[in-house]
Every structure is written in structure tokens, then in C-alpha cells.
Amino acid sequence: MESILGVVKRNIEQNLKNNYTATITLALSIDDNGNPKNFEQIAQQILSNNNYIDAVQLVPNGVIKYTYPTKGNEAAMNFDILHSPLHRQAALKAIKTKSIYFSGPVQLKQGGFGVVGRLPIFKKDKFWGFSAVIVKFKTLIKSTGIPSFKKGKFYFQLSKINPLTNKEEFFLENKSDLKEKNFKKVEIPEGDWTLYIIPKETNHLLSFSPLIGIAFLLSSLCGIFTTTLLRRPSELQQLVEKQTRKIAESEFLFKSIFEHAGLGIIHTNSNDGTFIETNDKFCELIGYSQEEIKEMNFMMITHPDDLGEDLENMKKLRKGEIDQFSMEKRYFHKNGNIIWARITISPLWKANDSSNSHIAIIEDISKRKETEKEILESKQKVNDIIDSIDGIVWEGGSKEPGVNFVSKKAEAILGYTPEEWIADKMFWRKMIHPDDRDWVVEYSDKCAHNQTPFDFEYRMIHKNGNVVWVRDIVSVYRTEQNSTRFRGILIDITKSKQFEIDLNNSLKLVTEQNKRLLNFSHIVSHNLRSHTSNIESLINLIEISEDENERNEMLSLLKSVSETLSQTMNNLNEVVSIQTNINPVVEQLNLNKYITKTIEVLHNQIIKNEVKIDNSVSDTTTIYFNPAYLESILLNFLSNSIRYRHPDKKPEIKLRSYSENNYIVLEISDNGIGIDLKKNGKKLFGLYKTFTKNIESRGIGLFITKNQVDTMKGKIEVESTLNEGTTFKIYFNNAAKENLHH
Structure with a gap:
């Protein structure tokens, strides 16, 4: 059953x-x-x-x-x-x-x-x-x-x-x-x-009452005893016939199952692999007739790549190491096609008996295998398409950090394999540039909480330490379990971003140069016009004058105006040379050495005016700057501190330096007359702008100094109080060492 x-x-x-x-x-x-x-x-x-x-x-x-x-x-x-x-x-x-x-x-x-x-x-x-x-x-x-x-x-x-x-x-x-x-x-x-x-x-079961049963038993004992010997041969014959019918019925039943089963069934010699008997379903499966099959063995129609495993399993079965086995294998059809089948092998020998034959049940799984192959090929195509996209395709959840899928492009763009991304839940956050990490994480968490897509740009760190600009485009989708997930693509925009930065820098440079050019044109227009107007007036007076003394006096004035014009031209030339020198030579300079040199140049003025100089700049402080510019800047600031000394105080000048962010800062403080910054702060560094009655003021020094510092991507700050003194802070940009020339 x-x-x-x-x-x-x-x-x-x-x-x-x-x-x-x-x-x-x-x-x-x-x-x-x-x-x-x-x-x-x-x-x-x-x-x-x-x-x-x-x-x-x-x-x-x-x-x-x-x-x-x-x-x-x-x-x-x-x-x-x-x-x-x-x-x-x-x-x-x-x-x-x-x-x-x-x-x-x-x-x-x-x-x-x-x-x-x-x-x-x-x-x-x-x-x-x-x-x-x-x-x-x-x-x-x-x-x-x-x-x-x-x-x-x-x-x-x-x-x-x-x-x-x-x-x-x-x-x-x-x-x-x-x-x-x-x-x-x-x-x-x-x-x-x-x-x-x-x-x-x-x-x-027949039911008998106890009395009838006892009576029947007593009356039957003698009859049974006397007829037993006579009936024995007949009973034996009937028993043989009954067993024969059972065997025939069993054989008929087995034959019916064998022939009408929906699966292939083969009876095989376990020692040499030859087929003893096969059903029609198996013959239909592999395309051979019953007669052809009986001349073959299972090794002849088994794919060579599967034969080793099949033989190894049969070896274990014959040794009694396993009771039966199942496996998926390939058969060769008579027409040469490959048939995938799942086979289940059961032995037909009892324990401790020698192996003789076995039964194999064969299920055709070719369609399933073909479907699996198509699914794998389809999946591979999708993966190939994803890997061909010029960006890192990723997928992750909305509640917990970390991703569960990263495309292979991750290694080409950021140097890390997909396995490295997935192994650490905090990997993405760790790879964000430190200057961008806080706002990027905060922004992405906010979008995740609101379940809204987002598109933004930030910097990440490549495995080799380089900075990579990326654009992260993220979409939201919901799974069958109604959970929210994110899919995104990280696109490398380093080249375009660098181009944008360079373009903005160029625009800033051009804008600054245009601004300077416009300022310079105004200066030239104003100053040269006044000088040429004076010269023209003096020449006209000389031409109409008949008095020799008056003419000589006019000529003396003309010479003075000419000298002033020459000085103005020299000043303008110096300004032009600074503003047109976009990439001045940069060297590593010892700041204290140049301060000492400037003090020596101003030695006579320092002695004459009894100036006390307190220089606390370290001998080890170095800056990256243009040597000529540094000499000019120090000379201008120190000479101005002496020139604008307070008449009622002995002049004191203090110099100190320190680091601030990416700058080396030099402070030059004096106790001079000071500057009214509320009144004159906006035009402090303008050309020919003076704020005192000092006859030595020309309004050119601070203008040139400011241009020199700006050219070297530094800055100047000033603090001043009238009648108390002034402190100038010169910020030397350490990033200038990238343009270092030997």
C-alpha cells in the first residue's frame, strides 16, 4: 500500500x-x-x-x-x-x-x-x-x-x-x-x-455465544484430529497456489507501476552499470528504444562533468556508507541534446549482502534548469548594466546606516571594493571629507526621515588619500514588506568641479584685475590731468611773460612740477609692476632675518628719533613669500611707525608673530598718533590718501603694501586709536608654499 x-x-x-x-x-x-x-x-x-x-x-x-x-x-x-x-x-x-x-x-x-x-x-x-x-x-x-x-x-x-x-x-x-x-x-x-x-x-470476526462455542469446540475436536493427516497434502497444495497468486499479483502491481509511472524508472546492474530494465518514460526522455538501452550502461549517456560524482556516490552505496542518494545530473539525448534530470538511487540488496542491482527514479528537470539559466542570465545582464554605469550604484535602508549593495564601479572611483563598503555599516560616513561630513550626514538623515529623494554634491576621500567630488542622486522606493529603502548613484564630478573652481578663481582674478585697472585708470586720469594742467598753465605764462625774472621763476616752478610728475609716474609704474605680476617668485624666508635687515636700513632714523624696538619674533619663524615684497612691506610699516610718532611720547615699536589657521601673522604695534578708522578706515589703503599734515606723507606706501600682500593671497588688518597708537596685522598665507620656486 x-x-x-x-x-x-x-x-x-x-x-x-x-x-x-x-x-x-x-x-x-x-x-x-x-x-x-x-x-x-x-x-x-x-x-x-x-x-x-x-x-x-x-x-x-x-x-x-x-x-x-x-x-x-x-x-x-x-x-x-x-x-x-x-x-x-x-x-x-x-x-x-x-x-x-x-x-x-x-x-x-x-x-x-x-x-x-x-x-x-x-x-x-x-x-x-x-x-x-x-x-x-x-x-x-x-x-x-x-x-x-x-x-x-x-x-x-x-x-x-x-x-x-x-x-x-x-x-x-x-x-x-x-x-x-x-x-x-x-x-x-x-x-x-x-x-x-x-x-x-x-x-x-464471527461472534459466537460461549455455550455454542464450547459445544462446537468439543464436537469438532475429534473430527479435526482424525482428518488432519488426510488433509495435510491438500492444504500444502493450496498454500503453494495462494503464494503463487500473491507473487503474480505483486509482479503485476510492480509492472503496472513500472510501466505507467510519470517518471523514468530504470533497473540497473550496480557493478557494471548496464541497464537491466527501463520503462517507456525513461526511453522517451533520452530518445533510445528499449533494445538500444539494454546494450548500453549509464556511464555512456552521462555527461562527463557529472560522471565523477555519480560514480563516487555509487561507490559509497555499494560499501554501505549511504542508504541511497539523490543528485542532479545531465544525460545525453540520442540527438545530442543535453537533458537535465534529478535521479534518486535506491539499492535492491539487503544489509550485509553483496551489491547486485539498484532502482533509479529519474525526473526531467530540463525546463526548470532552462528557467534557472534564463533567470541567472537576466540577473547577470542587470549586473553588467549596473557595472557599466559611470557611477557607484548603491542600495540601503532608511532607518539604519549602511548599504546592502554597491556596484563594482566603487573600486574604480574611490578605490574600495564592494565588500569593504558592505562590511562596515559606517563606511560611507567615514569616507566623507571631514569638512563636509556633519552637514552631509545631517541632510541625508533629514531626507531619510521625511522619505524624500535628494540630489546634492560633496567630497569623499579616495583610498589613496585624494579628494573626490561626487554627486549623490538618491530615490526612494517601498518594498513588499512596506519598508522604505533608498537607491542612489554616486557620480564622480571631480574634473567638472575642478573646472568650475578654476573658472570661479579665474573669474575672481579677472574681476579683481578689472577692479584694480578701473581704480588705476581713475588715479592716472586724476593725477596726470592735474600735472599736465599745471605744466600747460606754466608754459602759457612763460610765453606771455616779458620779465626775465618772472620767466625764470616760472621755469623753476615748471621744473618742480615736472619732478613731481616724474615721481608720480614712478609710483604708478611700481603699482603696475605689482598688479601685473600675477605669479611672483615665492621662497621660504626667515621672517626675523628680514626684520633685522630692515631695522639696520632704518638705523639712522631709529637713533635720531630715539625709537625703542621690541622684536619677539622667533628665529625659527618662516614664511613663503616674495623677498622684494617682504622688504618693501617691512620698510613701509616700520618707517610709518617712526614717521607718525606721537610728539609727546618716546616712540616704541613692538613686533610679534604667531600662527592662525593657515596663516603666519606678524603684528607691528606702535604708540604713535593713531588713525581715526571711523573717518578714514575705508580709504586707508587708497592711492595718494593721506590723513595727517605730515609733509612726508605721499599716500603711496600703504597702497603698494596692500597690493603686494593681496597678490600673495594674504590680508592686512588694522586696529588703531587716536593718540594711543596703531597695530597692523599682516597675514602671510602658508598655502603659498605650493607655488614655491627655488
């Missing part, structure tokens, strides 16, 4: 697998937009290749829209299964398990009695609908092989728990109570069915 039940169960499972393949084939005909392609042709091919499927359907959003064949199934069109109490529960179970589930046997909408296998389809992580197969109940029973056992000693029963009444329903003949029956049963989870096998004959 168990053997027969196992065969029927395998037939059912094989049929259900064929139905599963059919539903997958239908599902693959739906494009990414959810539209079926060539439904009629594909459905026709499915039915022509499978005699145990009566119809196929596509059920978008739970509503039957496509049916083949249409004839005879018109009543099922536009039927909403998700709103039908009879079908809804089975449909929801298929969606929940994401696998095929068979509802029924049930009364079909188009008429008749049958089962419906529904495979849920998901497109872009959203439920699309079902692909379905309809198998009439008679067709299902025929595919199981149950009708071939009607004349035997057993009968079958198929049952299922009704989802509405929660009671067990039986669908085959002989629905009597099974409690008193000596049955065997198996479960078929794809449809939540229970399959029973029950013996037809039932032994009834």
Missing part, C-alpha cells in the same frame, strides 16, 4: 510541477509594463505540450482577463477571485507564500469540477496578479494513474479541509467513514490535500 501510494503521490507531484512550469512560462510573457505578450501563442504551446492541463489564465489584480481556450470558458471572464468567498482564501495564501497554490477541487465558474493552480506575479516589487492553470477533476485523477488500480485490491480517496466549514470533504467514490479501515495516507501541501489508499476486503 505504501509503495503504490508513493507512486501515485509522485505522479501528482510531477503533474503539479508541470503546472508550475506552465504558470512560470505564462508569467515570463508579461513585460515590465505589466502587458502580456503573445498570450494566445504561448498558451496554445503550453496546452499542446501538456495533456493534463485543460486551460490557462492570466489574472491581473485578481480579475480573469485572459483565458485559453476561450471557447467553453467564457463565463469565467472578468471574474474577480479576490472578492469571491470560495476562491479568496486560496488566492491570498498564494500571495503570502509567493508560490503556486492549488485551490479545489471546486465548482468552476465556467462549469464543471476541477482544481485551479495560481502563481502570484510581482512586477517592480508590486503584486500584478496571477498566472493560472485549470485542471478538470477527471483530468487530475487520470494523471495520477489511480484508474489503473481499480481492478486491484485497493481503492483511493482524496480529501481536503473545506475553508468555509472547516470540515474534511472527500472527492472520490466510496466516501464511507475511514475510521475502521486499515488505510495509509500522504499529505500533498501544494493543495493541502490528503491522499488515502484503502484495502477493499474487510475481515469480520
